[in-house]
Amino acid sequence: MSGQDSDYWRANVRIILICLAIWAVASFGLGIVLRPALEGIMIGGADLGFWFAQQGSIYVFLVLIFVYAWLMNGLDRKYGVDE
Amino acid sequence: MDQFTLNLVFVGITFAIYVGIAIWARAGSTAEFYAAGRGVHPVLNGMATGADWMSAASFISMAGIIALAPAGGYTQSAFLMGWTGGYVLLALLLAPYLRKFGKFTVPEFIGDRFYSGGARLLAVICLIVISITYVIGQMRGVGVTFGRFLEVSTDTGLYIGAAIVFAYAVFGGMKGITYTQVAQYVVLIIAYTIPAIFISLALTGSFLPQLGLIGDYAPGGGDQTFLAKLDQVVTELGFTAYTADTPNMLNMFLFTMSLMIGTAGLPHVIIRFFTVPKVADARTSAGWALVFIALLYTVAPAVGSMARLNLTTTMWPNAVAGNALDGDAISLEAIQTDPKLNWVKTWEQTGLLVMQDLNGDGLIQYYNDKNPEMQALAAERGWQGNEVTKIDNDIMVLANPEIAALPSWVIALVAAGALAAALSTAAGLLLAISSAISHDLIKGSINPNISEKGELLAARISMTGAILIATWLGLNPPGFAAQVVALAFGLAAATIFPALMMGIFSKRVNKEGAIAGMLVGLIFTAVYIFLYKGWFFIPGTATFEDVPANYLFGISPLSIGTVGAVLNFAVAFGVSAVTRTPPREVVELVESIRVPRGAGAATGH
Numbered sequence: 001m002s003g004q005d006s007d008y009w010r011a012n013v014r015i016i017l018i019c020l021a022i023w024a025v026a027s028f029g030l031g032i033v034l035r036p037a038l039e040g041i042m043i044g045g046a047d048l049g050f051w052f053a054q055q056g057s058i059y060v061f062l063v064l065i066f067v068y069a070w071l072m073n074g075l076d077r078k079y080g081v082d083e
Numbered sequence: 084m085d086q087f088t089l090n091l092v093f094v095g096i097t098f099a100i101y102v103g104i105a106i107w108a109r110a111g112s113t114a115e116f117y118a119a120g121r122g123v124h125p126v127l128n129g130m131a132t133g134a135d136w137m138s139a140a141s142f143i144s145m146a147g148i149i150a151l152a153p154a155g156g157y158t159q160s161a162f163l164m165g166w167t168g169g170y171v172l173l174a175l176l177l178a179p180y181l182r183k184f185g186k187f188t189v190p191e192f193i194g195d196r197f198y199s200g201g202a203r204l205l206a207v208i209c210l211i212v213i214s215i216t217y218v219i220g221q222m223r224g225v226g227v228t229f230g231r232f233l234e235v236s237t238d239t240g241l242y243i244g245a246a247i248v249f250a251y252a253v254f255g256g257m258k259g260i261t262y263t264q265v266a267q268y269v270v271l272i273i274a275y276t277i278p279a280i281f282i283s284l285a286l287t288g289s290f291l292p293q294l295g296l297i298g299d300y301a302p303g304g305g306d307q308t309f310l311a312k313l314d315q316v317v318t319e320l321g322f323t324a325y326t327a328d329t330p331n332m333l334n335m336f337l338f339t340m341s342l343m344i345g346t347a348g349l350p351h352v353i354i355r356f357f358t359v360p361k362v363a364d365a366r367t368s369a370g371w372a373l374v375f376i377a378l379l380y381t382v383a384p385a386v387g388s389m390a391r392l393n394l395t396t397t398m399w400p401n402a403v404a405g406n407a408l409d410g411d412a413i414s415l416e417a418i419q420t421d422p423k424l425n426w427v428k429t430w431e432q433t434g435l436l437v438m439q440d441l442n443g444d445g446l447i448q449y450y451n452d453k454n455p456e457m458q459a460l461a462a463e464r465g466w467q468g469n470e471v472t473k474i475d476n477d478i479m480v481l482a483n484p485e486i487a488a489l490p491s492w493v494i495a496l497v498a499a500g501a502l503a504a505a506l507s508t509a510a511g512l513l514l515a516i517s518s519a520i521s522h523d524l525i526k527g528s529i530n531p532n533i534s535e536k537g538e539l540l541a542a543r544i545s546m547t548g549a550i551l552i553a554t555w556l557g558l559n560p561p562g563f564a565a566q567v568v569a570l571a572f573g574l575a576a577a578t579i580f581p582a583l584m585m586g587i588f589s590k591r592v593n594k595e596g597a598i599a600g601m602l603v604g605l606i607f608t609a610v611y612i613f614l615y616k617g618w619f620f621i622p623g624t625a626t627f628e629d630v631p632a633n634y635l636f637g638i639s640p641l642s643i644g645t646v647g648a649v650l651n652f653a654v655a656f657g658v659s660a661v662t663r664t665p666p667r668e669v670v671e672l673v674e675s676i677r678v679p680r681g682a683g684a685a686t687g688h
Contacts, residue, residue: 009677013588016175023171027164027343032336036328044297045308050326053160054384055293058167058377065174065370072179073363081680083361 008079012072019068026052026060086491090232093495094502097270098247101263101506105251108259113535116256116542117187117518123261123358129371131264132355134271134507136346136372137379138217139224141166142271142504147476150387155327160384161335165342167373167380172347172580174369178356180587180676182365187357189350189515189579190523196586197597198669200528205601207523209578210350211516215556217351217571218512222557224505231433231481232498238558244506245554252510253546260510261358267503268375274500275379277493278483279386285487286392292385302396302403313392316402320395321454325388331631334642341644345572348580351508351515362679390479393486397427398449398471408460412446412470426485430478437473442466513553517545570612573640577604577647585655590673592655595662600655608647612640 030038035049043051052060076082084092110116123131149159184192190210194203222241229240251259276292283295286302287309299305300312307315314324329335346352355372356365396402401410418424418438430436438447442465449471450457461467481501484493521542526533533541578601585592585600592600613619615629627633629640638646675681 005674005678012677019171019175023168027168027339028336031160031164032329032332032339044294045299045310046297047326050157050160050310051297053157054163055296055381057164058373058381061167061171062370062373062377064171065373066367068175069363069366069370072366076363076679081678082363083679083682 004079005081008075008081011075011079015068015071015075019064022060023064027057031057084491086494087234089491089495090498093492093499094233097266097499097503100266101247102250104262104266105255105259108251108255108262110254110256110258110539113187113522113538113542115258116539117357117522118354119256119258119261119358121358121360123360125359125364125368126371127265128261128355128359128364128368129373130268130375131261131507132352132368132372133375133379134264134268134503135355135511136166136352136376136508137271137504138508139221139228139501139505141379141383142275142501143224143228143477143480146383146387146390147479148387149384150325150391150479151474151476153323154330155323156325156384156388156391157327158329158335161339161342163380163384165339166346167376168339168343169346170369170373170376172343173352173356174366177347177353177580177583177587178365178369179362179679181353181583182356182359183362183676183679183682184672185682187354188518188522189353189583190519191527192586193579193582193597194523194527196669196672197582197592197594198666199594199598202582202594202598202601203523203527205598205605206579206582207519209574209601209605210519213349213571213574213579214351214512214516215553217349218509218516218553219556219560221505221509221512222553223560225502225509226557228498228501228505232495232501241554241557244502244509245550245557248506248510248513249547249550252513252550253543256542256546257354257358257514260514261355263510264507267507270496270503271500271507272375272378274496274503275386275480276382277496278487278489279382279389281487281489282389282393282483283385286389292382292389296385296388304404309392310388313388316392316395316399316407319402319407320399320449321451321457325391331637334631334634334637334639337638337642337645341576341642342572344580344648345576345644348575348578348583349571350519350575350579351511353583354515354518355511362682386483387479390483390486394474395449397424397486398447412448414446415440416445418447423488426482429485430482435473435475435478435481436471438471441468441470447471509553513546513549516549517542520545520549570609573608573612573644573647574605576644577608577651581648581651581655585652587673587676589656589659590670591664592659593662593665596655596657596659599658600651600653603654604647604651607650608643611635611643611647615640 031053038048041048114120145162149156152159181192190203190206193206225244226237226241229235230237251263279292283289283292287295287298288301289295289298298309300307300309303312310326314326318324359365359368398413399407401407418427447470448466450469452469484497525541526538582597582601614626618624631637
């Protein structure tokens with residue numbers, strides 16, 4: 001792997017790790033583990049944990065994939081590895 | 084036109100569309116048969132993935148599984164997060180790199196990356212076990228839907244469904260399947276959302292069910308939120324509150340994780356991303372897939388919870404504006420005479436809803452007779468047990484058009500939607516099975532010199548064989564239909580997902596490590612499931628009773644895939660560390676799939 005390509009890969013892995021951290025916080029964090037601690041914070045008629053478990057996490061997932069795709073398109077161009 | 088004729092017309096029209104697409108999209112080469120010629124637009128591939136993914140279970144059963152869960156609807160959120168969160172893993176960790184690899188099947192990648200025919204064969208075995216167990220449920224779903232809406236026997240329905248799949252899968256391969264799935268997605272999403280919108284309008288005044296779920300309860304005057312109303316009504320009758328917290332957080336965590344990594348490891352989903360033209364398309368296509376899936380998955384909890392409240396207030400009319408128990412339960416006479424309650428009669432006839440006037444007072448008392456407080460109240464009031472003796476999960480979706488008093492064409496649309504959901508998933512699974520047989524077994528090991536024409540014929544024969552086997556299994560389901568989900572997701576999570584991920588993200592994991600890891604993941608997960616669900620699912624052979632008290636650290640067999648995956652990773656890294664490094668050309672392969680440049684060239688096979 002050329003130096004250029006391994007820089008590209010390191011940048012990619014960094015973006016993946018940040019995205020996965022958000023993925024885990026939205027679902028496992030807010031939706032499951034932190035729910036009892038956040039009792040009382042409401043989103044409309046649902047408590048925050050319930051809303052993230054049945055609605056919010058899915059919206060976060062959606063935004064994450066498109067943001068990742070957008071960031072990677074930029075990275076592909078920057079390193080000249082796009083098609 | 085009566086309901087039956089209307090159902091027939093709607094199902095007939097949709098089937099004609101599917102067959103029309105099949106004639107238009109015949110596959111002329113193996114690249115078209117396995118990967119639709121890699122020319123599918125990422126948005127269309129997303130739509131096809133949505134239909135591929137959302138099965139009869141997602142369409143008919145999931146809302147009810149959530150709404151009627153004995154421990155409350157929140158505890159089943161694992162299905163919602165798990166079956167959508169897996170797409171993040173697909174988009175970030177697998178799809179773009181496997182698209183760059185540029186071949187046709189999941190076992191092919193595992194065989195090339197781990198330079199081993201044995202690893203490829205092991206992956207084929209996992210793929211076939213996962214896909215076969217999964218396809219049985221779909222074939223049953225086709226038969227049951229036919230039986231319910233078109234007044235034919237389940238078996239006849241199954242034959243008709245198999246014939247339709249045969250028409251477009253054998254001739255069109257992935258190309259035919261892709262474009263029929265796009266049509267099937269449109270049918271199923273319209274069928275699912277129309278009743279949901281009307282029910283949400285009636286109960287919360289909100290056009291969007293997603294907002295209705297967190298909105299105010301309109302029939303009560305709007306000073307109470309919908310979820311608070313639902314909690315109030317069900318707890319009054321002795322049931323667990325809908326939003327009650329989970330009694331076992333560790334298990335919910337592991338179950339969600341199993342479903343996520345299992346989703347990302349399902350071969351029939353992964354191969355959908357081989358059909359797009361470029362690596363960048365594989366990333367966005369996963370996003371589009373989730374858009375189309377989220378349309379149903381964010382509506383499902385609203386559909387389920389609203390149907391549950393509708394059912395409960397039907398049984399206790401006083402609950403609409405006040406407390407259920409301040410008034411009388413619904414009378415048998417009202418069910419027979421009130422036209423608004425026609426749906427209760429309809430669904431009683433199908434056996435999905437069963438009522439019995441146990442104490443002979445002419446009223447149907449619906450409550451939780453396992454709750455000690457309710458037992459005391461029942462003794463006081465002369466009730467002799469819960470008189471709604473059965474509420475099938477499926478009724479939470481299937482009865483909605485009638486509950487909302489929608490015109491009969493909506494009911495016909497729901498029938499067509501349920502069939503679309505089952506057929507599209509069945510076709511995707513059958514393609515994964517047949518390509519593993521013709522490409523991995525026949526071309527990969529039995530006859531590597533087979534010609535392009537010969538392989539295409541082999542693929543068609545494998546597809547025919549897979550349809551025949553799936554039909555036979557649908558007609559004679561081994562008694563484990565309900566456990567299928569545990570096995571399919573558990574194995575995908577514990578075998579295929581870790582192998583693929585290590586193949587991409589590590590240059591160090593070698594043949595010995597990957598094979599040892601997959602074997603440990605496979606055996607550990609299967610044995611843990613068999614211990615509680617019966618050995619090879621033969622009834623009566625379970626070693627332990629399937630109750631939480633017996634589980635290792637409280638982890639249910641449904642959630643064990645996560646543990647299997649962790650063991651797979653640990654064993655693979657451990658064994659690789661003490662055996663020799665992968666050869667140079669394999670390291671070069673890993674380096675090449677990490678960079679998008681040149682995916683078009685890689686498709687030349």
